[in-house]
Amino acid sequence: MSKQYLTLHTIDNAHPTDIFALAPTKTALLSASGSSTIRIYATNAPDFPLTQKLEGAHKLGVHHLVTSKDGQRAASAGFEGKVKIWGVEGNQEKTESGTGGIWKAVGEISDSNKPGEIWAVALSADGAYLASTTYDGRINVWDLSAEGMPRIREYETKGSFGMCVDLSADGRFTASGHENGSVYVFNNDTGRMLHSLAGLVKPVRAVAFSPASKLLAAAGDARIIALYDVASGEQVANLSGHAGWVFSLGWSDTGEYLLSGSHDAKAKIWSIDTRTCVATHSHGDKPLWAVKWLPKTTRSEMFAVAGGTGAISFYREAAG
Amino acid sequence: MLFGASLLEDSSQESLTDEAYFFEDLLETPATSSTLTSPQLLESPIAGKSLENALRLNEDALMLDAGQPQFTGADELLDAVQGPQPIVRDRDWVIARIESIFEGIVDALLEKKTKLSITLSCRSGTAGRTFDSANGIVTTATGLQTREITFPGSTAQEAWRFTVLVRILEIIHDALIADVIVTKRDIYYRHPDLFVKQAVVDRYVDDLACTFGVSRTFLNVSAAAKGLVAGNFTIQRADGSQINGLKDREGLLVPNLHSSDTIDMSNVQWILLVEKEATFRSLVHSDFWILLSSQGVILTAKGYPDLSTRIFLSYLTSRSSHIPTYAIVDYDPDGLAILSTYKHGSYALAHENSRATSGSAGGRQLNLPRLQWVGVRSHHLQPPASADNVCAERDTRQTQGLMKLTRRDRCKARRMLEREAFVEDGVEAEWRSELQIMLMLNIKAEMQIFEERQGGLGFWLMEALEPSAKPPREGLDDERVRQA
Numbered sequence: 114m115s116k117q118y119l120t121l122h123t124i125d126n127a128h129p130t131d132i133f134a135l136a137p138t139k140t141a142l143l144s145a146s147g148s149s150t151i152r153i154y155a156t157n158a159p160d161f162p163l164t165q166k167l168e169g170a171h172k173l174g175v176h177h178l179v180t181s182k183d184g185q186r187a188a189s190a191g192f193e194g195k196v197k198i199w200g201v202e203g204n205q206e207k208t209e210s211g212t213g214g215i216w217k218a219v220g221e222i223s224d225s226n227k228p229g230e231i232w233a234v235a236l237s238a239d240g241a242y243l244a245s246t247t248y249d250g251r252i253n254v255w256d257l258s259a260e261g262m263p264r265i266r267e268y269e270t271k272g273s274f275g276m277c278v279d280l281s282a283d284g285r286f287t288a289s290g291h292e293n294g295s296v297y298v299f300n301n302d303t304g305r306m307l308h309s310l311a312g313l314v315k316p317v318r319a320v321a322f323s324p325a326s327k328l329l330a331a332a333g334d335a336r337i338i339a340l341y342d343v344a345s346g347e348q349v350a351n352l353s354g355h356a357g358w359v360f361s362l363g364w365s366d367t368g369e370y371l372l373s374g375s376h377d378a379k380a381k382i383w384s385i386d387t388r389t390c391v392a393t394h395s396h397g398d399k400p401l402w403a404v405k406w407l408p409k410t411t412r413s414e415m416f417a418v419a420g421g422t423g424a425i426s427f428y429r430e431a432a433g
Numbered sequence: 434m435l436f437g438a439s440l441l442e443d444s445s446q447e448s449l450t451d452e453a454y455f456f457e458d459l460l461e462t463p464a465t466s467s468t469l470t471s472p473q474l475l476e477s478p479i480a481g482k483s484l485e486n487a488l489r490l491n492e493d494a495l496m497l498d499a500g501q502p503q504f505t506g507a508d509e510l511l512d513a514v515q516g517p518q519p520i521v522r523d524r525d526w527v528i529a530r531i532e533s534i535f536e537g538i539v540d541a542l543l544e545k546k547t548k549l550s551i552t553l554s555c556r557s558g559t560a561g562r563t564f565d566s567a568n569g570i571v572t573t574a575t576g577l578q579t580r581e582i583t584f585p586g587s588t589a590q591e592a593w594r595f596t597v598l599v600r601i602l603e604i605i606h607d608a609l610i611a612d613v614i615v616t617k618r619d620i621y622y623r624h625p626d627l628f629v630k631q632a633v634v635d636r637y638v639d640d641l642a643c644t645f646g647v648s649r650t651f652l653n654v655s656a657a658a659k660g661l662v663a664g665n666f667t668i669q670r671a672d673g674s675q676i677n678g679l680k681d682r683e684g685l686l687v688p689n690l691h692s693s694d695t696i697d698m699s700n701v702q703w704i705l706l707v708e709k710e711a712t713f714r715s716l717v718h719s720d721f722w723i724l725l726s727s728q729g730v731i732l733t734a735k736g737y738p739d740l741s742t743r744i745f746l747s748y749l750t751s752r753s754s755h756i757p758t759y760a761i762v763d764y765d766p767d768g769l770a771i772l773s774t775y776k777h778g779s780y781a782l783a784h785e786n787s788r789a790t791s792g793s794a795g796g797r798q799l800n801l802p803r804l805q806w807v808g809v810r811s812h813h814l815q816p817p818a819s820a821d822n823v824c825a826e827r828d829t830r831q832t833q834g835l836m837k838l839t840r841r842d843r844c845k846a847r848r849m850l851e852r853e854a855f856v857e858d859g860v861e862a863e864w865r866s867e868l869q870i871m872l873m874l875n876i877k878a879e880m881q882i883f884e885e886r887q888g889g890l891g892f893w894l895m896e897a898l899e900p901s902a903k904p905p906r907e908g909l910d911d912e913r914v915r916q917a
Binding site for chain 1: 811812840847850851857862866869875
């Protein structure tokens with residue numbers, strides 16, 4: 114069984130250098146790269162126009178960028194070691210003019226943040242909490258709604274570089290992936306580690322909870338995508354087929370499909386039901402650092418991919 | 434011993450370029466410091482001898498120049514000397530500067546001043562250094578900080594520093610008068626007990642060169658050769674002797690060149706810089722070298738390039754501007770820093786480059802503006818897999834040359850992203866991108882990863898150098914066979 118996806122549009126030269134992160138909202142796609150500027154493209158207009166530039170967001174370039182599920186908040190992490198919080202003003206739902214609101218800086222993480230300490234970041238669905246990993250394997254959580262955005266929690270692991278992090282949509286879990294292949298799941302209500310998941314023995318570069326928070330996908334240099342049951346911690350599947358390191362994972366709106374991007378420029382779509390790859394797209398010959406489904410606003414679901422070419426490509430599910 | 438010397442050289446160079454340079458960190462308190470007090474030092478044979486020599490050296494000068502003002506500031510002195518004529522900082526100029534320092538000391542003694550002092554320019558940090566982006570070179574600017582070395586100082590160590598500095602100045606002065614070259618190693622072994630360790634001498638010699646605003650070579654001081662070179666070049670000396678770059682299969686120590694030397698590179702089509710000695714040696718013993726030695730030159734400085742190697746390279750490239758120069762370094766922050774030192778110069782020795790702006794006749798820029806980086810790059814880390822059944826095997830072997838970044842690596846990479854050559858919209862946007870990718874991957878790689886490929890590093894290099902590498906002419910084949 115295979116599935117057809119059409120190339121809708123490619124923004125060539127979306128960034129002057131490698132794009133490391135994509136972060137969608139209902140009406141826009143925020144993108145970040147080695148450039149100091151975050152660029153925002155409208156996704157509700159046919160030609161995906163550039164609608165805003167956050168100039169000089171991070172002097173040394175941006176390595177991680179995330180948006181909350183509600184689309185009201187974003188967080189960016191730069192190579193200089195800072196994390197900035199962005200909020201959107203104006204009508205998010207306006208579709209005719211193509212504007213999706215204006216993004217502005219609303220704060221910065223400064224409590225308990227030593228230079229170079231923060232690497233990967235994740236936002237809760239409501240944008241109230243930020244989780245991040247550190248070089249020595251800790252996961253810190255900040256309360257973005259409180260005065261001064263204080264750190265409220267610290268999870269400790271065994272000291273291996275925390276390369277990726279995700280928060281479940283229901284707010285109950287935090288997951289992290291580490292350099293030594295470890296994957297951890299924490300219970301946010303109790304503040305304790307829920308699972309230490311084995312299976313990947315090489316750097317884990319992406320973890321992602323399914324929309325219903327029942328499954329966790331993890332992948333990296335082992336070149337397979339491991340699927341775990343969040344409740345029991347059992348590994349329920351291995352998705353094989355990538356020839357390169359896997360850098361990015363994204364779940365479709367219903368959790369039916371998983372999108373993955375790899376070092377050898379391939380994006381793959383996997384059916385969770387059949388545990389098979391149903392589509393593969395090649396995006397040039399440079400790494401795909403970021404692949405994301407866009408929130409479903411039309412009948413056909415769309416995803417975006419970006420990486421070393423500096424371009425962003427949009428794909429749409431073929432009607433059928 | 435060479436290994437030890439090499440470590441010292443590398444350590445000193447790297448320390449200066451890596452992080453804030455703290456004097457006390459490098460210069461441990463000498464073992465004898467507890468027994469040194471001001472009166473004792475003044476009476477000690479070494480100190481006494483130094484001052485006595487200073488007196489002797491300057492006796493005539495003193496008679497002629499009585500009343501010469503004391504030398505208290507580097508800038509002040511340089512300004513005072515400035516006249517309507519532009520300064521030519523040649524050997525005689527440097528001799529005069531050293532003698533004026535000694536005269537200052539003698540004057541202070543005669544006037545019974547409570548302190549003797551010598552002012553040095555500071556090479557730590559980045560103050561007074563700038564990145565000349567038009568020329569792609571790190572050079573000195575106005576505003577270099579200075580510091581006073583005084584006797585008697587507030588501590589015994591300060592008095593020791595003064596003694597060390599006077600003795601080094603004396604040795605340099607003797608070398609200049611006799612017009613002989615001394616190595617830093619030579620200087621150290623004159624008084625190892627006084628100098629304590631090689632790095633002390635290395636540091637002061639370069640501080641003096643910076644203070645005087647001249648190349649170290651103008652002090653008649655060289656570092657012991659550490660670079661190795663091999664290739665199809667011939668150097669003809671004025672005395673009739675000849676250096677053939679292909680004579681020794683192992684490669685030659687980088688020769689010291691004189692202005693009277695001539696070099697023949699008429700058959701050379703490329704120059705290749707190799708970061709590591711081990712790689713250099715494996716290359717000159719490989720089939721790659723048998724095939725291509727007649728048309729290339731390969732060279733290693735064994736890590737961060739020393740001044741002698743950079744001078745030699747500058748000489749080669751200035752006489753053959755049409756010949757491309759390539760570099761292969763490890764994929765890690767140090768590899769890119771080494772690449773940057775070759776191409777743009779280093780902060781610690783920025784004064785060596787600033788002579789370019791002074792326009793002195795003997796001056797020569799040490800940077801290599803046309804240097805091209807052929808590898809190791811991020812896209813070499815994981816070659817495209819051909820078939821799934823060999824993926825696992827290839828992947829296992831591939832990862833042997835890959836390592837994760839250390840915390841130091843990550844800190845160094847982040848600092849480099851802030852430096853002039855690497856800044857956004859700077860002259861090395863591509864290098865900047867590679868540093869960022871390195872941080873994203875958290876991976877570094879040695880050039881040995883190419884040995885895992887079919888044909889090894891030599892074969893890969895032949896492909897990488899292909900635009901420049903052409904099949905040798907038939908006549909050369911015969912010649913090579915005869916030599917073999």
